[in-house]
Amino acid sequence: MQEIPKKYQHGEAEQKWMERWESLGIYRWDDSLPRENTFVVDTPPPTVSGSLHVGHVFSYTHTDIIVRYQRMQQRNIMYPMGWDDNGLPTERRVQNKFGITCNPHLAYDPNWKPEDAADPKQRIEVSRPNFIEACALVTDEDEAAFEALWRRLGLSVEWQQQYATIDERCRHISQLSFLDLVERGHVFNAESPTMWDVGFQTALAQADLEDREKQGAFHDIRFGVEGGGEIVIATTRPELLPACIAVVAHPSDERYKDYFGKNAVTPLFEAVVPIVASEHADPEKGSGIMMICTFGDAADVEWWKSSGLPIRQIIGKDGRLKPVAFGEEPFISRNPERAAAAYAEIVGKSAKQAKAKVAEMLAEDASDADGAGRALIGEPKPTQQMVKFYEKGEQPIEFITTRQWFIKVLDYKSQLLEQGAKIEWHPAHMRSRYDHWVEGLAHDWCISRQRFFGVPFPVWYPVSADGVVGYSSPIYAEPDSLPIDPLSDTPPGYKPEQRGEPGGFVGDPDVMDTWATSSLTPQIVSKWGLDEARHQKLFPMDMRPQSHEIIRTWAFYTIVKAWMHEQQIPWKHVVISGWILDPDRKKMSKSRGNVVTPQHLLDEYSSDAVRYWTGRARLGVDTAFDDKVFKTGRKLVTKIFNASRFVLMQIADTEASERSVSAITEPLDRAYVENLRGVISSATKAFDRFDYAAALQAAGVFKRVRDGVRVLSDGELKAKVSLEVAGASKTAIEKIEKAGGSIKVLNAAE
RNA sequence: GGGCGUUUAGCUCAGUUGGCUAGAGCAUCGGCCUUACAAGCCGAGGGUCGUAGGUUCAAGUCCUACAACGCCCACCA
Numbered sequence: 001m002q003e004i005p006k007k008y009q010h011g012e013a014e015q016k017w018m019e020r021w022e023s024l025g026i027y028r029w030d031d032s033l034p035r036e037n038t039f040v041v042d043t044p045p046p047t048v049s050g051s052l053h054v055g056h057v058f059s060y061t062h063t064d065i066i067v068r069y070q071r072m073q074q075r076n077i078m079y080p081m082g083w084d085d086n087g088l089p090t091e092r093r094v095q096n097k098f099g100i101t102c103n104p105h106l107a108y109d110p111n112w113k114p115e116d117a118a119d120p121k122q123r124i125e126v127s128r129p130n131f132i133e134a135c136a137l138v139t140d141e142d143e144a145a146f147e148a149l150w151r152r153l154g155l156s157v158e159w160q161q162q163y164a165t166i167d168e169r170c171r172h173i174s175q176l177s178f179l180d181l182v183e184r185g186h187v188f189n190a191e192s193p194t195m196w197d198v199g200f201q202t203a204l205a206q207a208d209l210e211d212r213e214k215q216g217a218f219h220d221i222r223f224g225v226e227g228g229g230e231i232v233i234a235t236t237r238p239e240l241l242p243a244c245i246a247v248v249a250h251p252s253d254e255r256y257k258d259y260f261g262k263n264a265v266t267p268l269f270e271a272v273v274p275i276v277a278s279e280h281a282d283p284e285k286g287s288g289i290m291m292i293c294t295f296g297d298a299a300d301v302e303w304w305k306s307s308g309l310p311i312r313q314i315i316g317k318d319g320r321l322k323p324v325a326f327g328e329e330p331f332i333s334r335n336p337e338r339a340a341a342a343y344a345e346i347v348g349k350s351a352k353q354a355k356a357k358v359a360e361m362l363a364e365d366a367s368d369a370d371g372a373g374r375a376l377i378g379e380p381k382p383t384q385q386m387v388k389f390y391e392k393g394e395q396p397i398e399f400i401t402t403r404q405w406f407i408k409v410l411d412y413k414s415q416l417l418e419q420g421a422k423i424e425w426h427p428a429h430m431r432s433r434y435d436h437w438v439e440g441l442a443h444d445w446c447i448s449r450q451r452f453f454g455v456p457f458p459v460w461y462p463v464s465a466d467g468v469v470g471y472s473s474p475i476y477a478e479p480d481s482l483p484i485d486p487l488s489d490t491p492p493g494y495k496p497e498q499r500g501e502p503g504g505f506v507g508d509p510d511v512m513d514t515w516a517t518s519s520l521t522p523q524i525v526s527k528w529g530l531d532e533a534r535h536q537k538l539f540p541m542d543m544r545p546q547s548h549e550i551i552r553t554w555a556f557y558t559i560v561k562a563w564m565h566e567q568q569i570p571w572k573h574v575v576i577s578g579w580i581l582d583p584d585r586k587k588m589s590k591s592r593g594n595v596v597t598p599q600h601l602l603d604e605y606s607s608d609a610v611r612y613w614t615g616r617a618r619l620g621v622d623t624a625f626d627d628k629v630f631k632t633g634r635k636l637v638t639k640i641f642n643a644s645r646f647v648l649m650q651i652a653d654t655e656a657s658e659r660s661v662s663a664i665t666e667p668l669d670r671a672y673v674e675n676l677r678g679v680i681s682s683a684t685k686a687f688d689r690f691d692y693a694a695a696l697q698a699a700g701v702f703k704r705v706r707d708g709v710r711v712l713s714d715g716e717l718k719a720k721v722s723l724e725v726a727g728a729s730k731t732a733i734e735k736i737e738k739a740g741g742s743i744k745v746l747n748a749a750e
Numbered sequence: 751g752g753g754c755g756u757u758u759a760g761c762u763c764a765g766u767u768g769g770c771u772a773g774a775g776c777a778u779c780g781g782c783c784u785u786a787c788a789a790g791c792c793g794a795g796g797g798u799c800g801u802a803g804g805u806u807c808a809a810g811u812c813c814u815a816c817a818a819c820g821c822c823c824a825c826c827a
Contacts, residue, residue: 211823211824211826216826218827233827234827235827236826236827237827248827281827282825282827285825285826285827286827287827288827289827290827291827296827297826299825299826383826384826385826386824386825386826387826427755429754429755430754432753432754432755432822433753433754433821433822433823435753436752436753436754436822436823437822437823439823440823440824548821548822549821549822551822552822552823579821616762616763616775618763618764620755621755621756621763622756622820622821623762624761624762626761626762626776628761628762628775628776628777629762629775629776631776631789632775632776634789635789635790637789638787638789638790639787639789639790641786641787642786642787642789642790643786643787644786645786645787646785646786646787647786648786649785649786693763693764694764697763697764697774
């Protein structure tokens with residue numbers, strides 16, 4: 001990298017002030033002061049992924065600008081900082097760095113140290129507490145890097161108030177939250193079809209998904225009908241044919257009216273499935289008739305739930321077709337031997353491989369169910385389709401039946417909408433994103449994940465004398481004992497030796513969704529459940545800064561928790577910042593490879609110049625990265641610095657009595673002061689509505705009101721004044737004269 | 751398919767409840783070493799306010815339709 005000239009090296013001075021501020025403790029929150037006049041910020045805990053980019057600098061500076069304004073208004077500020085180290089990104093990095101995987105059922109080994117993990121290539125299994133130690137080692141480094149950046153940027157964070165989402169306090173409060181929701185009846189566990197990522201092998205929530213476009217193909221498949229006839233069904237997932245449980249068409253669809261009540265026979269597997277009239281089918285789409293499989297998509301799940309039909313689950317947790325027994329419930333077939341032979345061709349294959357194989361078999365199959373000919377009609381027809389993926393996953397999600405914990409959000413849509421309406425959104429239109437998300441919710445919030453680096457559920461299950469685990473009668477931890485790990489701690493009334501034994505207990509091996517903790521950031525800061533007096537002083541908070549793409553997760557979940565626990569809103573204001581776009585107006589993201597790191601910008605232009613750049617971006621509006629703005633910022637900062645020096649020099653030569661406003665007598669000076677009042681007033685109003693960009697603009701306009709034009713148009717000095725001005729513009733002179741003033745323009749020589 | 755947003759100077763963007771000749775920064779061009787500041791100062795040129803209608807004494811601003819771009823959601827047999 002090019003070396004930065006000495007005159008542009010700002011680090012030293014910034015370092016000095018950073019240390020000065022810290023030693024003075026000027027950013028401390030004073031817990032002795034009452035709630036009134038306190039300003040509390042729900043700072044976003046950044047994911048400590050080790051990579052920093054200008055996006056971080058951008059949104060965190062916005063918050064700092066608002067905080068500094070509030071501090072100038074004499075507010076007692078709570079501006080904490082958290083680190084989101086809990087969750088999958090850290091887990092993956094630790095696995096690769098130390099060559100370990102977590103086996104939550106192992107016991108903690110106090111002698112094992114991550115540093116002496118032998119060979120990164122050799123995967124050794126460690127207990128969950130050991131794994132968490134290894135995670136802590138990695139995240140400590142990352143957190144230090146983030147903290148250094150934040151300090152360099154001059155964020156006026158209250159560094160005494162730090163938390164990490166995996167630390168003891170966060171685990172404690174997350175578990176307490178879970179127990180409280182159990183008590184209030186908002187939580188349940190159920191074995192039911194759930195969105196599942198086959199790569200990470202964990203359950204997911206609706207908010208974890210994203211749509212991706214994928215090349216698919218319609219396969220027209222001929223089904224026989226018992227008693228004669230045939231129907232043709234178009235599907236993009238022929239591999240699910242063995243999982244078909246029914247065939248449905250719209251009740252008003254004339255083409256299929258005669259078939260309702262009869263049974264269809266699937267090709268290859270010869271399962272006899274009912275032909276059902278259902279609103280679920282759209283006569284306009286495909287051939288108007290569709291197969292219901294367990295499970296192709298969320299709609300299949302819904303339909304199955306109300307049908308009373310059995311589940312034919314063929315996709316396993318790893319995304320491969322698992323072994324099933326034809327001829328036995330639920331895989332009843334008219335011809336079990338043929339079905340088993342066909343299935344033997346695809347068992348163990350991934351869904352994708354199985355799709356191709358099934359299509360091949362259908363194409364070759366000349367003797368389908370009722371001997372009507374080739375089961376696959378024509379060639380598969382390619383189509384672009386939108387498929388749901390886990391946002392971090394590489395394969396489409398599947399619906400797989402597993403036992404999971406859920407929070408009931410579907411029952412409370414109207415209450416959650418009401419809560420959203422009580423919060424002020426900046427900009428206001430961002431609220432509609434929240435409203436739409438809530439209105440469109442289709443699933444309760446699945447909060448359990450089959451992962452390791454997270455907060456465990458404070459739950460055990462009794463094991464009966466004949467070895468059956470009692471999932472329906474969980475043993476909950478005592479609130480006083482939190483945080484606990486059910487895989488190493490023993491439930492009340494049991495002895496450690498009874499773990500896994502008949503008549504004993506087992507611990508719940510799952511961890512919580514990382515949002516189950518992140519949704520409690522206000523309560524974590526206020527120490528809800530741990531320190532009631534502090535909670536009352538800090539909750540609800542004043543401001544939640546965040547970006548718009550996580551309205552459906554972070555904002556939504558936080559609102560859910562605050563409402564469920566205390567029927568409160570978590571904060572009064574949500575402040576939404578936009579994205580950083582690259583100079584071509586594309587979103588900056590790691591995958592695009594267009595990310596700009598902040599360090600060289602700070603070195604070359606100074607923290608203040610970078611802050612100036614962020615301050616120009618309006619709330620909620622995406623901003624293109626433009627290095628000209630940094631240059632402008634640097635010039636402006638120098639200007640202000642020099643002007644201040646000039647003023648200080650003047651003051652040094654002036655008696656204290658001459659420094660009051662009343663001592664200003666020159667009309668032009670008085671005009672400036674008058675104008676300054678207006679600037680302060682409009683900047684203050686802007687800041688009060690969190691619009692720092694408008695405040696900056698107000699100040700920027702003042703900078704160039706040097707010829708008194710605006711003063712004459714609206715100050716109290718509109719009365720006739722005579723001005724002696726150096727270098728007044730032509731227009732300024734005209735305006736002043738038009739307003740009835742007179743003006744004498746001085747030459748440089750005078 | 752539903753929703754939200756954006757569209758104003760070459761570029762990046764302001765423009766409040768409709769109200770004097772639509773503004774700023776950057777860029778361009780011209781002129782200046784005028785107490786701290788050439789990392790500065792003064793000035794100039796540059797706009798059919800996305801398109802088409804409508805309301806009004808008056809529309810960048812309000813209404814209707816349309817277009818382009820971005821985002822969110824849904825569908826996806």
